[in-house]
Amino acid sequence: MFDIERWQEIFDTLRKNKLRTFLTGLSVASGIFILVILLGFGQGMQNGIAHEFEQDASTSVWVWPGMTTKEFKGMNPGRRIQLRNDNFDFWSKANAEKIENESPRIFVRNVNVNYGNEALVYGIHGVQGDFQFIENAKMVDGRFINLLDHEGTAKVVVIGNKIRKDVFGHLESPLGEYIEFSGIPFKIIGVYKELREREEETLYIPLSTAQKVFNGGDRVNNLAYTLPPAENFDQAVAQAVAFKDELRQYLQQAHTVAPDDTGAIQVWSAMEEAKRYYSLTGNIKFFFWFVGICTIIAGVVGVSNIMLIVVKERTREIGVRKALGAKPWSIVGMILHEAIFVTAISGFLGLFFSMLLLELVGPYVEVDYIMNPSVNLNVAVATVLVLIFAGTVAGFFPAWRAANIQVINALRDE
Amino acid sequence: MIEIKDLHKSYKMGSNSLHVLKGINFTAEEGELVAIMGSSGSGKSTLLNILGMLDEADSGEYNLDGVPIKNLSETKAAKYRNKFLGFVFQSFNLINYKSAMENVALPLYYQKVGRKEREEKAIKYLEQVGLKEWAHHLPNELSGGQKQRVAIARAMAAEPKVLLADEPTGALDSKTSYEVMDLIQNINDQGNTILVVTHEEDIAHMCKRIIHLRDGVIVEDKKIKQVRASSYVQ
Ligand SMILES: Nc1ncnc2c1ncn2[C@@H]1O[C@H](COP(=O)(O)OP(=O)(O)O)[C@@H](O)[C@H]1O
Ligand SMILES: [Mg+2]
Numbered sequence: 001m002f003d004i005e006r007w008q009e010i011f012d013t014l015r016k017n018k019l020r021t022f023l024t025g026l027s028v029a030s031g032i033f034i035l036v037i038l039l040g041f042g043q044g045m046q047n048g049i050a051h052e053f054e055q056d057a058s059t060s061v062w063v064w065p066g067m068t069t070k071e072f073k074g075m076n077p078g079r080r081i082q083l084r085n086d087n088f089d090f091w092s093k094a095n096a097e098k099i100e101n102e103s104p105r106i107f108v109r110n111v112n113v114n115y116g117n118e119a120l121v122y123g124i125h126g127v128q129g130d131f132q133f134i135e136n137a138k139m140v141d142g143r144f145i146n147l148l149d150h151e152g153t154a155k156v157v158v159i160g161n162k163i164r165k166d167v168f169g170h171l172e173s174p175l176g177e178y179i180e181f182s183g184i185p186f187k188i189i190g191v192y193k194e195l196r197e198r199e200e201e202t203l204y205i206p207l208s209t210a211q212k213v214f215n216g217g218d219r220v221n222n223l224a225y226t227l228p229p230a231e232n233f234d235q236a237v238a239q240a241v242a243f244k245d246e247l248r249q250y251l252q253q254a255h256t257v258a259p260d261d262t263g264a265i266q267v268w269s270a271m272e273e274a275k276r277y278y279s280l281t282g283n284i285k286f287f288f289w290f291v292g293i294c295t296i297i298a299g300v301v302g303v304s305n306i307m308l309i310v311v312k313e314r315t316r317e318i319g320v321r322k323a324l325g326a327k328p329w330s331i332v333g334m335i336l337h338e339a340i341f342v343t344a345i346s347g348f349l350g351l352f353f354s355m356l357l358l359e360l361v362g363p364y365v366e367v368d369y370i371m372n373p374s375v376n377l378n379v380a381v382a383t384v385l386v387l388i389f390a391g392t393v394a395g396f397f398p399a400w401r402a403a404n405i406q407v408i409n410a411l412r413d414e
Numbered sequence: 415m416i417e418i419k420d421l422h423k424s425y426k427m428g429s430n431s432l433h434v435l436k437g438i439n440f441t442a443e444e445g446e447l448v449a450i451m452g453s454s455g456s457g458k459s460t461l462l463n464i465l466g467m468l469d470e471a472d473s474g475e476y477n478l479d480g481v482p483i484k485n486l487s488e489t490k491a492a493k494y495r496n497k498f499l500g501f502v503f504q505s506f507n508l509i510n511y512k513s514a515m516e517n518v519a520l521p522l523y524y525q526k527v528g529r530k531e532r533e534e535k536a537i538k539y540l541e542q543v544g545l546k547e548w549a550h551h552l553p554n555e556l557s558g559g560q561k562q563r564v565a566i567a568r569a570m571a572a573e574p575k576v577l578l579a580d581e582p583t584g585a586l587d588s589k590t591s592y593e594v595m596d597l598i599q600n601i602n603d604q605g606n607t608i609l610v611v612t613h614e615e616d617i618a619h620m621c622k623r624i625i626h627l628r629d630g631v632i633v634e635d636k637k638i639k640q641v642r643a644s645s646y647v648q
Contacts, residue, residue, distance in 0.1 A: 005523065005526075005528070005529065008529060009523065012512075012516070013511070016511040016512070017511055316507070317509055319507075320507045320508075320509055321509075321520070321524070322492065322495070323466075323468060323495060323501050323507070324495070324496065324501075324520050324521040324524055324568070324572070325492050325493070325495045325496020325497070325521055325524040325525070325572065326492060326524050327488070327489045327492040327493075327524075328488045328489065328492070329489070330524070403488075404488060406468070406469055406470065407467075407468040407469070407495075408463045408468040408469040411468070411503070411507060
């Protein structure tokens with residue numbers, strides 16, 4: 001390895017066979033490059049999916065009523081289920097210790113809203129104070145709706161950060177401004193921010209106010225909860241599933257719905273979804289590893305092929321060298337030394353450029369479900385080493401054979 | 415210097431086997447210049463390759479400079495090839511990506527001679543074959559005769575005891591052939607043992623002894639009066 005003469009001989013050979021050296025190097029480098037990019041995007045997808053889940057409180061449970069599809073206790077199918085304040089209150093009282101945050105919600109789409117002379121259209125949600133935590137909204141200015149607002153049917157509104165930018169951009173703060181809908185002025189008391197701007201175009205007002213203003217009576221559209229944190233993920237999932245099932249049973253009884261009529265009252269648990277996604281990310285990771293390993297195998301096969309061709313091409317030269325007194329081991333050593341050198345240099349070049357690309361481009365990738373694709377350096381270096389090792393092993397056998405055939409046969413090779 | 419007894423060699427070709435050498439007995443003393451003649455396919459190259467340890471005999475004895483050559487490991491064989499033997503082939507067998515000088519220096523690399531000394535020696539031998547100015551040219555920039563002279567310089571660079579040449583003039587016109595033979599005679603004059611395979615009468619007569627091969631045996635072995643190639647070369 002540290003024989004200077006041998007190094008010189010190898011540099012000579014590489015320099016004088018530039019095309020061969022280049023092509024060998026290119027195939028190794030591109031193999032590594034593709035592999036690292038693939039692994040990077042596998043990681044990126046995992047990051048992206050994990051990120052999607054951080055957005056809303058991941059222990060949330062939502063109730064979405066629908067339409068019955070089955071006849072039950074003399075009730076016809078096709079009946080629309082309407083949730084009411086009672087449902088919420090009853091369940092809250094009975095399960096207070098299982099619940100962290102809770103809020104019913106009523107929503108009205110496309111409401112005409114006036115601000116001064118401006119006519120705007122927004123969706124309006126009537127909620128209770130806890131809803132802020134269920135939706136994982138951060139206050140950037142003022143406060144969210146509280147119990148007093150709710151009890152006093154206060155005419156107050158919390159706006160999204162995007163609305164603030166779009167409509168109140170000229171003001172230092174929109175707090176204390178009034179907007180008007182259904183002919184009633186509402187005072188802005190807070191600005192919230194979400195991770196995604198498209199979720200910042202909703203106005204929140206107290207539930208009681210919404211029911212009054214939009215003639216909602218005691219009707220609500222949704223129930224939303226978050227559950228207290230659990231010891232670990234599996235317990236959290238179990239807790240969410242139990243809570244969800246009990247809640248559905250209660251609502252089915254309260255609304256005379258057949259127990260197997262799943263569409264009539266849908267209860268959705270983020271935890272359960274998360275579990276599905278987590279196993280999905282596991283699968284994605286597995287898939288990318290699978291693809292990656294296939295790429296490595298392809299790379300190994302490629303390198304082996306190159307070695308085979310290189311040895312074949314040089315059989316006559318090997319014969320000449322042997323006729324001049326080269327020992328078999330010096331032939332094998334020469335070929336492997338060259339192979340290792342070229343694979344190592346080009347492998348690490350491929351690694352360098354792919355990592356550079358991920359470093360430079362990765363943070364700017366803004367596609368849903370892909371975030372900051374990156375690769376573990378150890379994994380990447382290990383793959384290069386695997387490829388070098390494979391190239392060495394793959395090169396060894398043809399080199400050994402060529403070095404040990406009868407000289408005259410090597411010389412006869414065309 | 416070279417001593418062979420009852421040497422046999424056959425090639426297997428599928429189920430047939432071609433018996434090429436059928437008991438060759440032959441000795442060559444130090445300083446001899448021997449021509450091996452015979453029609454095409456008579457086994458001249460086969461014999462020379464065995465003598466040069468590029469190939470192995472099936473049976474028989476072979477002593478090279480008193481060393482019995484039999485069942486040698488490849489490593490041992492490599493050592494003897496390097497130390498005792500120099501080769502000149504009809505097809506030159508130069509390494510095409512190496513310059514004339516690097517080709518000549520190659521056997522010295524395998525003798526573990528340092529780079530600088532290798533190059534000096536290579537230049538010296540190239541000078542002897544009249545190609546000093548061509549030292550940095552690649553083989554494909556040289557004519558056939560020049561290539562063969564580089565090959566001879568390479569064979570001589572290791573300072574072998576025996577020089578083996580398989581139709582060294584086979585690919586050359588007669589003028590260049592004589593130049594090459596002149597070179598070979600000069601090397602022989604310095605005391606080297608040389609075996610030349612040829613099927614050309616005039617080339618054979620520039621040696622000191624002619625051996626005729628036919629049907630796998632030596633049918634004739636005679637000493638001759640050497641014709642100097644220099645008389646044809648200006
Ligand atoms: N590797 C081989 N396999 C099979 N037959 C061979 C091989 N080498 C030589 N021969 C045969 O052996 C005979 C002698 O060959 P060779 O020694 O090259 O003859 P010459 O050099 O006298 O022309 C020829 O008939 C040739 O076809
Ligand atoms: Mg021949």
